[in-house]
Amino acid sequence: MTDTLTGTPPRDDAAAPAPPRPVCTRRTDRRWTRSKVALLVLGIVLGLLTIFPLLWMVSGSFKTAAEVNSATLLPSAPTLDNYRYVFTEVPFLRYMLNSFFISATITVLALWFHSMAAYALARLKFRGRDTIFLLIFSTLLVSLPVILIPTFVVVRALGLVDSYAGLIVPAIFNAFGIFLLRQFYVSLPAELEEAALVDGASYWRIYRSVILPLSKPILSALAVFFFLANWNAFVWPLTITSDPDLRVVQLGIATFQQQYVGDWNYVLAAATVAALPTLLIFFFFQRQIVESIKNAGFK
Template identity: 80%
Template sequence: MGTVLGLLTIFPLLWMVSGAFKPEDEIWNMSLLPSSPTLDNFIYVFTEVPFLRYMFNSFFVSAVVTVAALLFHSMAAYALARLKFRGRETIFMVIFSTLLVSLPVVLIPTFVVVRTLGLLDSYAGLIIPMIFNAFGIFLLRQFYLGLPDELEEAAMIDGAGYWRIFWNVVLPLSKPILSALAVFFFLANWNSFIWPLTITANPDLRVVQVGIATFQQQYAANWNYVLAAATVAAAPTLLMFFFFQKQIVASIKTSGIK
């Protein structure tokens, strides 16, 4: 049963990759092996459509959001896990409760704020609202709660303050979970569609998922081009999971999530 479900899950991916190499007259052939493979679909995507621009926009936004989120989330999680101050648990519960709020609920209020700040049609508008993620703070806090107190006590005896302990002790120990979160954050923003579609009208700021949607509308009769574009957009996702699968598993083991 598990094998059947696995095959059903992977078949659409294999069909997409296969269709990307098929000429137009073979696109609806359900065979996974094209009789006459061609690279013309990929050449068309990169020469006739500004697809490289779309990919650059997605990569830039995803990379900046990932770096900023890891920095701010790790500091917030460390404070909520290791520092003692009044209202700590209340603040954490408020942050944690935002996991129950989906994007459609906050889409219009966030749009109004971004418009008021003059961030429509800008990289800042694509990046800043996406930095906060309660899941990242929660996961890092769970990891920091599991760190031995002796590490901080030894650093304090040597004269280190909280800031130095965070940078020199806590962050080096957080590499596995930070690597996993980097994958999650990057892929979440790489696959983002609703928010970029909402706040950008400038084609030069179009991200790859919005670009594919536009591409699909323009070339609805040429699915070989659409599948080639989708294959190129999916490649970073597959590569990141392939190279960082060990870090993802390690982060789940060390964060206390079963």
């Protein structure tokens, strides 16, 4: 059809393509303001204050005793004699093996028991479940010095003083791991378990085949937390052991401080060796730590 007045075909506005919308780009203000500069300076100062003791420890481990006592920042001629003395004249390697065995054993057993307890408290419905979780969570408010003597009395009654079992068993149970895992399990979709129950799977099979594979990120982060906490343990090993063969690395460093009061180069070398595994573990597993905190239900 044509227009009766002009003889031109009518204009089909509906079929005409719409003009492109202007793309709104949000400009980011990258100007340096006084507040940004102040925050940057504050961050740099705090970072330097945090890392300076570590740098001083590492540099001091390569100094002689005279250079350490003179408080020079860098060694004039770096030496490995301090490390050689630590590993030859003192059974420091035995201390590190003790700490590694105790920390690894506690980590594996704690992850196993904590994951089962957290799954039961998050997914299974039984009477008194919330009360049990509240009691477990309330133990986070109790500090170690409060329960140190009662725990020692119990361990001594069981005959576990001066033994690996006395160092391992009391450290397995920790409410923090149960709480973190329960928060993670609560956030999982219930359809996964319902589908497994329809297929005839038991709760143990669901825990083993469904829950544990999904828990790898948070279990990795908890493994780092547990290992580092037990690697740096000092008060409980000092309380429960007197046998030098059971001495852990932190007690070994304390022994160094008592025996070599004037020879801080040996103490700094031992402290550097003890800190190296913790730094490596955190460097390789920092992503898992961040992901666990982000996905653990802290909303």
